[in-house]
Amino acid sequence: MIELEGLTKHFGAKVAVDHLSFTVRPGVVTGFLGPNGAGKSTTMRMMLDLDNPTSGTVRIDGRHYRDLAEPLKYIGALLEASKAMHGGRSAYNNLLCLAQSNRIPASRVREVLDLVGLTAVARKKSKGFSLGMNQRLGIASALLGDPEILMFDEPVNGLDPEGIHWIRNLMKQLAAEGRTIFVSSHLMSEMALTADHLIVIGQGKLLADTSMADFIQENSRSYVRMRSPQRERVLDVLRAEGLTAVEAGSGVLEIDGATAEQIGELAARHQITLHELSAQRASLEEAFMQMTAASVEYHAHAAGEHGVPAEAPPGAPTPPGAPDQPGQPAVQWGRSYEERRRRRSSRKGA
Ligand SMILES: Nc1ncnc2c1ncn2[C@@H]1O[C@H](COP(=O)(O)OP(=O)(O)OP(=O)(O)O)[C@@H](O)[C@H]1O
Secondary structure, three states, X not given: OEEEEEEEEEEOOEEEEEEEEEEEOOOOEEEEEOOOOOOHHHHHHHHOOXXXXXXXXEEEOOEOHHHOOOHHHOEEEEOOHHHXXXXXXXXXXXXXXXXXXXXXXXXXXXXXXXXXXXXXXXXXXXXHOOHHHHHHHXXXXXXXXXXXXEEEEOOOOOOOHHHHHHHHHHHHHHHHOOOEEEEEOOOHHHHHHHOOEEEEEEOOEEEEEEEHHHHHXXXXXXXXXXXXXXXXXXXXXXXXXXXXXXXXXXXEEEEEOOOHHHHHHHHHHOOOOOOEEEEEOOOXXXXXXXXXXXXXXXXXXXXXXXXOXXXXXXXXXXXXXXXXXXXXXXXXOOOOHHXXXXXXXXXXXX
């Protein structure tokens, strides 16, 4: 388990990490998301005692990293893989040095090289390695001490599809063994397939600490997609039920406020023929863009656009309190995590 309490890091006037408190639990893969510059790498570096916090604490299974006598046996990490290795040494010798400093037997070096598929190049100098091979070597070093906690910063960087599939399954398998797995990635489709739980930060602050399913549900629009040859009749029936439908082209209606089951039964009661009926849910990427829109620090401008605040993703609903007039101040429309949590608990209590 990794516990952060009020973790804060200033670089001069820049607040990179701002009072972060959360717990990364064992048995699941926890994804760590945030726009560029949100503070993910700085947070991970502080977890490993590679950066000193300005204030706040990180505990690894209840202890500070610096109090762990042989840290690789507690926590393994892949951070910027190629920088962590000595390019003039072979893959085997790089790992052996790490192993010796943590009283890990040499047999374990051969084991992890085999696990990551580098046995054939074990005696080659790592400076000649490709990005993907370096990534595998970094993963081998993280696994060396057979730790209960593993952290991976952008683990699929440079890996080919087979490598991506392999690391995804490895992380799931390690979590299933009851280990704590914390992983950052910019690849939302990959994160959606790997993580069970999400920690999302923006401008150093916690935006969400929630399950993958709840994150997508709470930050995206879900609706029912329907096609019928009796379009006018459908619209009448929906109107009578107080449901709103939006025309989406090619005869498709998008309906809010009811489930696919409810709409299917409604159509059956009115003997309406349906050619299509399906529940639609946004992807993790859409949900992520909607939640973090207000805290995106670096974003590309569309042609002709200058100096305007980060925009909502296409198709996103109008933010609450959005100004109607151009020239008004930037809207903070990603609802804060605290506000969201308050709403959720008041809904549960109702
Ligand atoms: N050593 C440093 N000195 C000054 N500023 C820094 C330093 N390291 C990070 N920063 C700043 O702190 C902020 C957070 O950076 P960090 O690299 O942790 O973000 P990140 O979420 O990992 O970003 P990315 O997704 O782009 O890798 C950024 O604004 C960055 O410029």
